[in-house]
Amino acid sequence: MTNKKEMVLPLLPLRGTLVYPTMVLHLDVGREKSIEALEVAMANDKLVFLVAQKAMDEDNPNEQDVYKVGTISEVKQLLKLPNGTIRVLVEGLHRAEIITYDEQKTYIEATVGVLEEKEEDGLEEKALMRTLLQHFEQYVNLSKKVTHETYLATADISSSSELADTIASHLPLKVKEKQDILKTYEAKERLMKLIAHIQDEKELLHLEKKINQRVKRSMERTQKEYFLREQMKAIQKELGDKDGKGSEVETLREKIVESGMPESTKEVAFKELDRYEKLPANAAESGVIRTYIDWLLQLPWTETTEDILDVKRAEKILDEEHYGLEKVKERVLEYLAVQQLTNSLKGPILCLAGPPGVGKTSLARSIATSLNRNFVRVSLGGVRDESEIRGHRRTYVGAMPGRIIQGMKKAGTINPVFLLDEIDKMSNDFRGDPSSAMLEVLDPEQNHTFSDHYIEETYDLSKVMFVATANNLGSIPAPLRDRMEIIHIAGYTELEKMHIAKNHLLPKQLEAHGLKKGNLQVRDEALLAIVRHHTREAGVRSLERVLASICRKVARIIVTEKRKRITVTEKNLHDFLGKPRFSYGTKEKEDQIGVATGLAYTTVGGDTLAIEVSLSPGKGKLILTGKLGDVMKESAHAAFSYIRSKAEELNIDPQFNEKNDIHIHVPEGAVPKDGPSAGITMATALVSALTGRPVSREVGMTGEITLRGRVLPIGGLKEKSLSAHRAGLKKIIMPYENGKDLEDIPDSVKEDIEFVLVSHLDEVLEHALVGEKQ
Known part of the structure; x- marks a missing residue:
């Protein structure tokens, strides 16, 4: 290879392409220097030197920015375009190498x-x-970019150099690779390089073909699935299901993403959704999965209501809606105050214990109002199945979540006030123990990971404020009772009932019966008579029903007799309610021998019981009547044994048990009676009968007795005190250890009754018996 001659030519740098000898190519020229170079070439011999740029983005290339080897080309045709660029047709003639590079001109x-x-x-x-032609033919057969006519034209070329340049111009090589071919002067070496390049291109084409076939198969499968889905949609549309599962699944997927579930729960939900999507619409399991996903979506996971931590506002709401109940109100306000200071206190678990009708359920609703929380109530009365609390496994037909999860769904937030009504009415049988299932719900250390058998995923109950209600704490298992803060709600006094009736119940019933305030007036003495003689309860539920009855009768009078104002007094009360239904246990009209007044605690509050003892000639039988329970029978035997052991000290014939049969009776024999507080009453009545000394009619008593005569503490003192006050008693004898409970007694009761604290039966007899032995 030798230099033949030197030539001075205008240089045209090319971006992204180059020209081989014998190659004809159209070029668009827009740079000013390049246009000037073309004009110079056209003015002379139409020859121009075309050389490739090393970097395409360079607008003003210098000597270092272009390759050394280029092609001397002839401008065959030149056309100026409207946008200012020039389109030229050039033909490559010879390879040439730059000797000098001059940028001084235009x-x-x-x-x-x-x-x-x-x-x-x-x-x-x-x-x-x-060899190159054979490879090129194979390449043409594989590639769609080169026509077969191009191959035929190439096969007729006899010059090895021309063949190499022609084939190189048709291969999709990079500029750097094309430049490597251009600067290779020897034809043999160029042919070898092209054979290597064309083999690489063939392998790439084979791979592309495989990939295309794979993609085609995948697309065919996708198209097939799409076609089948469209067919399914059409079938579902004909069957009445307009949208089919497709849009439904997408909607469910979006809802799961936005639900705020924990990530572990979301994974389960997506997994179940994928199963649901693949199942036929008529498959039995399809409905089960859909119901499960619906439950997951309807449960609150992050929704909360913002607590209004205003203690004064809460106190006002509680006072407006409930009269009395100071302990409960105080506890709620304490919770609010601590929450305001810490904002991190776990929801308390309160248990409101008391007789029916004292406002336990409505108080829980008021707590929710005062806290600005949602309220949900679940009744547990009669629940025997553990699944009622924890839910059923989804493998069972008709499975559903337990009442706790159902309640949370109704609440709609994760921090409601949740009322567990009648928690003492749960029982167990062969289906499990629901009270044991409640242990996890009501344990602040466990309920943040509560597990329902249906939902299976853990659910956080730690922000819930649980409020339970119970009539009888004795029937609640000890472990469950231990997890709750017990707040006792006693019955109302007569004065409290009158206040509630006057300010709450009567206005409510007037509105319910379409009456105005001026249509009906119930005087205080009439209200007191209603409370005493027409209701018998610790709460005010029956009182509300009686007032509703009066309102109905008044409504009829107004409609039929056209009267506008009716006043109910104690004298005309029988016209509205008839004869008195109840006569409360009242004190005896005179002091009697063998009759002592005991104080009892019942499900409707407190009551008084007259315990009667009679002696008759016999052989020392102890007869107990009045449908007494085992505990009361034991109290009677303990009193009897104590009196036998102390007969001489009590001035009683030591042989009394061998000469007499002793009959102890508690009136109203059809009513079952039991409890550990009748011991001193029975002992007093026995001593009275045996000594002939009467018992004071002004005295009521309560307390258990031991064989040594000690008086043991009892419960329900407030309710018993209220019944004593209602009965007109002036003195209550009670165990010394119950002295701490006196602060719960209303002041109105303390003013009228003297409370005597005793620790031994001798003290009881000293206060209860009057007069000398007859």
Whole structure:
């Protein structure tokens, strides 16, 4: 390879392409220097030197920015376009190499040395040409970018150099690779490089073909699935299901994402949703999965109501809606105050214990109002199945979550006031123990990971304020009772009932019966008579029903007799309610022998019981009547044994048990009676009968007795005191250890009754018996 001659030509740098000798190509020229170079070429011999740029983004390339080897080309045609660019048709003539590079003029000028090569006509070169053509033919068959006519035209070329340049111009090589072919002057070496390149291209084409086939199969499968889905949609539409499962699944997926569930629960939900999507619509399991997903979506996971931590506001609401009940109100206000200071206190678990009708349920509702929380109530009365609390496994037909999860769904927030009504009415049988299932719900250390058998995923109950109600704490298992803060709500006094009736119940019933305030007036003495003689309860539920009855009768009078104002007094009360229904236990009209007044605690509050003892000739039988329970029978035997042991000290014939039969009776025999507080009453009545000394009619008593005569503490003192006050008693004998409970007694009761604290039966007899032995 030798330099034939040198030429001075205008230089045209090309971006992203190059020109081989014998190659004809259209170029669009827009740079000013390039346009000037073309004009100079057209003015002279139409020759221009075309060379590739190393970097495409360079607008003003210098000598270092272009390759050394380029192609001397002839401008065959030149066309100016409207946008200012020039389109030229060029034909490559010879390879040449830049000797000098001159940028001083308005165009780039270069001195180039034209390089010509000798072509060898040897066997090796012919073999290389034949091999290259074979590879090129295979490449053309694989590629769609080169036509078969191009291959036929290439096959007729006899020059090895021209063949190499022609084939190189049709291969999709990078500029750097094309430049490497251009600067290779020897034809044999160029042929070898092209064979290597074309083999690589063939392998790439084979891979592309495989990939395309794979993609095609995938697309065909996708298209098939799409077609089948569309068919399914059409079928579902004909069957009445307009949208089918597709849009439904997408909607459910969006709801799961936005639900705020923990990530572990979301994974389960998505997994179940995928199963649901694949199942046929008529599959039995499809409905089960859909119901499960609905439950997950309807449960509150992050929704909360903002507590209004205003203690004065809460106190006002509680006072407006409930009269009395100071302890409960105080506890709620304490919770609010601590929450305001810490804002991190766990929801308390309160248990409101008391007789029916004292306002336990409505008080829980008022607590929710005062805290600005949602309220939900679940009744546990009669629940025997553990699944009622924890839910059923989803493998069972008709499975559903337990009452706790159902309640949370109704609440709609994770921090409601949750009322567990009648928690003492739960019982157990062969289906499990629901009270044991409640242990996890009501344990602040466990309920943040409560597990329902249906939902299966853990659910946080720690922000819930649980309020339970119970009539009888004795029927609540000890472990469950231990998890709750017990707040006792006793019955109302007569004065409290009158206040509640006057300010709450009567206005409510007037409105319910379409009456105005001026239509009906119930005087205080009439209200007192209603409370005493027409209701018998610790609460005010029956009182409300009686007032409703009066309102109905008044409504009829107003409609039929056209009267506008009716007053109910104690004298005309029987016209509205008839004869008195109840006569409360009242004190005896005179002091009697063998009759003592005991104080009892019942489910409707306190009551008084007259315990009667009679002696008759016999052989020492102890007869107990009045449908007494085992505890009261034991109290009677303990009193009897104590009196036998102390007969001489009490001035009683030591042989009394051998000469007399003793009959102890508690009136109203049809009513079952039991409890550990009748011991001193029975002992007093026995001593009175045996000594002939009467018992004071002004005295009521309560307390258990031991064989040594000690008086043991009892419960329900407030209710018993209220019944004593109602009965007109003036003195209550009670165990010394119950002295701490006196602060619960209303002041109105303390003013009228003297409380005597005793620790031994001798003190009881000293206060209860009057007069001398007859």
